Amino acid sequence: MRPFAYVRAADVDEAVRAVAGEPGAKFLGGGTNLVDLMREGIERPATVVDVTALPLAAVDDLPDGGLRIGALVRNSALAADPRVHARYPMVSQALLAGASPQLRNMATVGGNLLQRTRCPYFYDAAAACNKREPGAGCDALGGFTRGHAILGVSESCIAAHPSDLCVALAALDAVVEVRGVGGTRRIPMAEFHRLPGDTPHVETALAPDELVTAVELPAVPVAARSRYRKVRDRASYAFALVSVAAALEVRDGVVADVRLALGGVGAKPWRARAAEELLAGGPADEDAFARAAEAELEPATVRPGNAFKTRLARATIVATLRELSG
Amino acid sequence: MSTEVAEAGRAEAVRQVGRPADRFDAPEKVTGRAKYAAEFPYPDLAYAALVHSTVARGRITALDAGAARAVRGVIEVLTHENAPKMRPLSRLNLGSFVKGTNVDYLGTDQVHWNGQPIAVVVAETPEAARHAASLVRVTYEELPAKLDFAAEEPHAVPQKGNAIMRSAADKGDAHAALAAAPVKVDLRFTTPPQNHNAIEPHATTAFWQGDRLTVHDTTQSIAFLRKHLAMRFGVPERNVRVLAPFVGGGFGGKGMVWAGTLLAVLAARATGRPVRLALTRESVYHTVGGRTPTVQRVALGADRDGRLTALIHTSVARSGGMPGQVTAASRHLYAAETVHLRQSLVDLDLLPPTAMRAPGEAIGTFALEAAVDELAWELGVDPIELRMRNEPERDPLTGRAFSHRMLREAYALGAERFGWRERDPRPGAMRDGRWLVGMGVATAYHPSLIMPAAATVRLGADGTVLVRCGLHEIGVGAATAQAQIAADALGVPLESVRVEVGDSDLPAGPMAGGSAQTASAAAGVLAACDKLKRQVLALAGPPLRGRKPEEVQARDGGLHVGGSGMTYAEILAGAGRDHVEAAVKAGWARFLARTARDGRRWVRAASGAQFCEVRVDADTGEVRVSRWLGVFDVGRVVNAKTAASQLRGGIVMGIGLALSEQTLVDPRTGRVVNPSLAEYHVPVHADIPRIDVHYLDDPDPTTPLGLLGVGEVGITGVAAAVANAVRHATGRRVLDLPITLDKLL
Structure with a gap:
């Protein structure tokens, strides 16, 4: 792993400012994906801003019967929440179908939205990958594609999105709340992730300084x-x-x-x-x-x-x- | 039957042998006190990391280590330009037998496979070493490479055989018999390459003091590794000490000497520092061989009663390493009128394969036993009944006697306990909600081997016993088993016996391979105990004085004749001795002579019957193993607990072989695409049901104590039993491992 600076943020604005001022800085939540990628030399942040001390770990009722889920709620906590069980069983099942108990105890909801693909060519620095290095080509084309996508793909990239939780969030029309130096905005789930097109390295609608602060689930009676x-x-x-x-x-x-x-x-x-x-x-x-x-x-x-x-x-x-x- | 062996088996009333004794090392392992190769502290320890090639074949034209050297904490970057040279292998040295590859690491600019180590970074911390390794920039002149097993398969050449491992056989004209057979199957199977994933990745800590070398290594072959290192580094064997008190799983992957071990020793010599090289999981994939892929043909001809008239089994595998005996089980399992067996190999520019739990037999029994099952479908005969109709009385090819053969008993007991009679033979007829339920069987078979082993046994005046043998605790409870054996041989309580293992300073133990370690060490330990008893008897006064060894029984902590006797403490005190020690040496010449002699007399193997129930999702084709029962003939069982664990572990590994394990090698580059536990799918707990293991516990009359080996037989037949159960559940015969759901959609 290459050396990096580690900063622990005390509040949301401080975290956002810390990342905004450092090109190549990354927020660190549970670290279950980012740290892996850093070990593999795929992610190379110069600075890591640890956001796990921020007050974003609550699940609150919304007036319409929905739920507001803080970005730092751990996967295992969300999966066990009785309101999630009752109103959105698919969310609980999706979380429990992912990873292992140890990983779910660490992984956060905000981080889950930003999981990166498991395409093995993305993970191997010796392989060509447009997502890792724009314009490098794609070794997945003509390679092993068992894990790859068949919908929304392009000639630049056929990587599949790996998240389970995000599939449930997409079905439920969740809304992602994010905070950047310019303030707070709300991004519908359908617009949060981007299709690869010819820019597969751009994966979400987030600006570099924006931190996911919450995910809102609207009331969806059918989801019971x-x-x-x-x-x-x-x-x-x-x-x-x-x-x-x-x-x-x-x-x-x-x-x-x-x-x-x-x-x-x-x-x-x-x-x-x-x-x-x-x-x-x-x-x-x-x-x-x-x-x-x-x-x-x-x-x-x-x-x-x-x-x-x-x-x-x-x-x-x-x-x-x-x-x-x- | 050899008389000395029969006596050893009979003379001791069995007391400890067979008991489910708790393993001695359990508290150490559970509390973390057990030290593994990467855990031995040295002052001034340096850490190494490997740089791997990214091309399959060629030569290095430039290697820029400038950025790596500039990393703080980097001590040295060793490359082919500056590394000390290792000596070549010698044909005359037994240490050459355990070479993992022929590659002269860092000795030349040649690259032989994608992932070959081409540089080693040594640094003050493992983090600095790994980071610096990622900064080494290499350019290559690439050469054409053969990387695609499927494409090269037609160019396979015959595999050479030898007296122990034969590769071809013919009995009659099997092709003519097949053509004339009224009922036949002729199937082409494929099995994929697989990698070793022991829980402990390979690691070495190496320390030079002048010309004396100490190595802590993850090895299954201490004695051979010592010879190998002495040869490669040009020092006398006595100057090399290899320590491996605990190894975190071997399965064959730690039997050979791979790059990590050699390069750790080289780095320690080059830097003058103790060096630790603990491989990352990815580096294990790039430097340690795995299971060869195969293409196999099995063709069976039978008369309408199901009696086999023709058995053809041919295989193509990869060359290099230890060639697997893919068709070995087909020599011994069925009384076919005609037989044709061939094994061929292809050369590829990839890391060579190596032994992996029942190297040829695990995959050879897949093809053979799936074909037999398919023949049962063709005939409309129960697959167990078909096997029983073809169960031979003597070895089908040679006419030699079986030293032990209890497959009829294994199938009878298994069928009863598994509820085979409740199986509706029609495919797809058994259903449980969305699941299609299927039941399958297959025969397990693995040859039984005994290797040379030296041992000493020391009896103290206080009645305690110390057994010393350089065997390997690779997770199987090896020391505990030998303690049980020595306790019975000398008639002392188990608590009185201590066993020292895992050190080249000890008498040379057997390699932990070929399912032979426990039986081989037992032969040495029993012989040493016998010698010791004679020595003690010679020291004894009345009532033992003048008694012949055959008259004397070792029990209750001493020697006895009829109702009278003396404790060991009494005998030693009377003789004024504080201990008595007996040693038995290992003889390779004697081993080879005995193996050849035994091979002419009888066919010896462990065997068993595997029973599998699967559930296949009717919509998605997901396969889940829902029940397993194995009934094994492994001769006598030394430790009921650890033997069952080994058999069960073999079945678990076999379920991985059947359903999910596969190394993906990109044929364009020779690169392993899934070098991680996330993407290479070994079974997880949720994949494994309760596994019932039974053994017939009938001693083999031709081995010391009657042991046949338990390490590998458990995996054999497993993939076929799964495939046969899937066939029953779905009506679909899957010929290509692993049986993934796409093959059933």
Whole structure:
């Protein structure tokens, strides 16, 4: 690991100022991803600003029945919160499907939004990677692509977004609250992560000085009946090949409300709006679920190593909706 | 049967052997007091880190270590331009037997694989060493490289065999018999390369005092490593001390001498400092060989009753390291009328493979036992019944006797305990909600070997016993097992026995490999105990004076004839001795002669029946192993607890082989793409169900104490049992490991 300066911030504004004044400075939350990447020489911040002492670790009720989750709430704490269990089971399930208990005890909600891809070519400094070094090329193209995305990809980058939590947040229309030197702003989840295009190194809408301070979950009544289903290569401690965050309400055999988002297949946490539109107001049966899944996956760009993901995603969407409709 | 061996097995009423004794080292390990190779402190210790090549083949044209040298705390950057030269290997030296590769590290500008160490940074802290290593800039002249196993497979050349490891066999005309067979299967299997992931990554602490070298190393072969280092660094063997009191898992990955060990010793010599080189997990992937990939063909012909008329098993694997015996089980498992076995190898410009738990047998039994299962489907016969119809009375190829063969008993007991009768034979017929349930079996088989081992046994006047043998505590409870054996041989309580292991100053123990360590050391320890008893008897007064050793029983802390006897303390006190010691030397010539002789007399192996239940998600193809039962014939069991752990551990590793483990080598670059525990998927706890292990506990009549080895047989047959259960659950035969869900969608 290369040497770096370590600063411990006492309040939010001090943290933001510390990063704003240092090109290449990074906020440090749980460190479960950043420290790994620093060890690998992929992230090379000159300064690390530790924000874990900031008062951002509360989960508060919102007047509309939603929740405001501080950016420093640990994954394990959020997963265990009874309000999350009751109102957004998919959030709790997504958190518990990720990493290991030790990592979940460290990892923060804010950091989870900023997780970087697990593309092995991104992780190997000897490989070409446009995300790591703009313009260098992409060794994933023509390489091993089992873990790579099929939706939202570009010729510059086919990396998948690795987060489980973000898939649930995408389904729930969460809002990300951030603070920079210019003040506070609110970014809808759908706009928080960026598609790679020809700038895969730009991953989020955050400005360099902006710190994630909270995530707000609006009231989503349908989410009380929701599910996060993660399919992977072993039973635990693996990233998703495909994951599905779904909420479904069926009235008289008709889909009254539905939320659907996908993980493991998207260049960013993938809200399945095409599928939702097809499902809404229609029959809640196997055929409808399959048609909706196919519509969502129709624009998929596959490679030999990840072509199975369209079939797997379709099967997982159908199975999850079937379970919720039963 | 050799008479001395039979007596050793019979004379001692078994008291400690067989008991589930707690391992002696458990408190040390649980409390963290047990010291491993990277934990020995030295004043002035320096730390090393490796720089790995990023091309597969070529030569270094420029190496700029300026930035690395400028890092604060860096002591030296060793490269091919400034490193002291190591001596070449000698064909005549047994230490050459454990070379991991032929590469002359830092001796030339040549690069032989992507990830080869090309420089070593030595610094005051491990952090400075690693950071500086990342700053070394290298340019290469690249040369064409052969990197794609699949592409090179057609160019494979026959593997050379030898007296112990044969590589080809023919009985009759198997191809004609196959063509004429009314029922047949002919399948092509592939297994991927795999890497070692012992919990302790390889590490070395090396310290030179003049021409004397002390090395703390993660090794499974202390005696060979010592010879190897003496040869490579040009010092007498007696000047080299290798210490390995605890090793955090071996599995074959620590049997050979790899770059990390050599370069730590080289760095210590070059800098005059004690040097520690603890490999990162990634460096283990780049410098320590793993399991070879294979392509295998198994073709079976049978008559309509399921009797095998033809058995063809051919394999293509990678050359280098220790060639695996991929088709070995096919020599011994089935009474086929005709047999054709071939093993071939391809050369690649990659880090050579090495032994990895049942190197050939783990993957060879996958292909053979999956093909037998498929034949059972073709015939509509129960797969256990098909095996029993083809169970040979004598070794099928040679006609020699089996020293021990209890597969019928293993399958009968296994079927009863597993509930095999409740299996609905139709594919996909057993269902539990979204899960398709399947049950599969396969035969486990691993040859049994005994290697030379020296040992001394010292009896104190207080009745305590010290056993000294340079064997390896790689996590199996090896010392405890030898204590149990010595306690019974001398008739003393287990608490009276202490065992010293893991040091080249001790009598040379066997390598911890080939499932042979416990049986090999037992032979030495038993012989030393026998010698010791004779010496003690010779010192004894009445009522023992003049008694023949055969008349005397060792029990209750002394020697006895009928109802009368004396304690060891009494005998030694009477003779005015404070201790008696007996030593047994290891003889390689005798070992080779005995191995050849035994091989002509009988076929000896551990075996077993693996029973697996899987659940396959009907929508997604996810496979979960839900139940496991293994019934093993491993001869006598020394320690019921640690033996079961080894067998269970083999099954766990086999489940990884079956479902998830695979080293991804990019065929464009030769680069390992997943060199981490996050991306290389060993099984996690959630992947492993309760595993029931039974052993038949019937001593083999041809080995000391009747041991057949437990280290490797547990992994054999596992991948086939999983594949066969998946076949039953889904109707799909997966021929390519690992069985990932995409192959079942």
